[in-house]
Amino acid sequence: MPDTADDERWNIVVREIDRLEEVDRRILTMTLVDGAKPGAIATALGLDGVVVRQRKLRATRKIAERLSQLSGGNPHCNRGDERDDV
């Protein structure tokens, strides 16, 4: 049986990605699919590294926030002050 919650998440992400500016979509593709670092993406697209980094963060946050609305708002960071080596 199809998982309608998963389908809904999928549709939301596809829609958000389609709404992104072309340059943001290319940055995300190069990051997530090609595994490229911001420096390499900046060189390939002729952009400043800082711009690539900011655009990437903005695009990823937009998608994550949109998805989190499905589950009732932004999830909490519940590991904010913990050490990982204990």
Add this chain to the structure above:
Amino acid sequence: MTCEQARENGLAATYVAGVMTDGEMDSFEAHYFACDACFAEVEAMRYARAALQRPRRKAPTLPRWGWIIGVAAATIVGVWLLRPPPVAAPPAIARVDRTAQLISLAKFERPAYSPLLQRGVDDGAFAKAMEPYRSGDCAAALPLLAPIKNERARFFAGACLLDTGNLAGGIAALENVGGLYEEESKFLVANAHLKAGDEKRARSELESLIALKGDWAGKARELLGRIEALR
């Protein structure tokens, strides 16, 4: 690690892209397995990655003289409509049904665990983490499993993520499991991909599992056969 550090450095995307070093991955996993916010971000990036790999349809653009094209197109469509219907053209609904059927093939059963059957090092933190797991409380087991750095803990943490409905997180965790739990992890990952409607990845995972020629090859072959039967 804090959420702020993880977010500022875009670690969820780097993790999903699979380009972290082992050390970075260990550190990030220890954080995000127990952090709702970073969990959600990893899940979003998994979906985004899959969506970006799909072929995109270009939005139609209409030039100023678009009405001429419109009239011509309408004429062509009119002529085309008068033709007898194509015999072999599958209706769109058939593709939707097939995806639904594929998804219905996905099965998940929380892997069984019994301390009596696990010889050796079932002590301390792992044994404590597996207490809620055995009673079916994956949400409680997850934060206890996350800090433990071995394949077995990673495996059960991944299974827990799938059990709690976190497909993307479960896949991400189980893809990195090797050793004794590698085959079962692959089988769980294949089913999770199937549940997400990603046939290509499910097939790829099953094929690599079959290639290992281990205990799980038979189950993998059977599931692959059921996928093939839908073609």
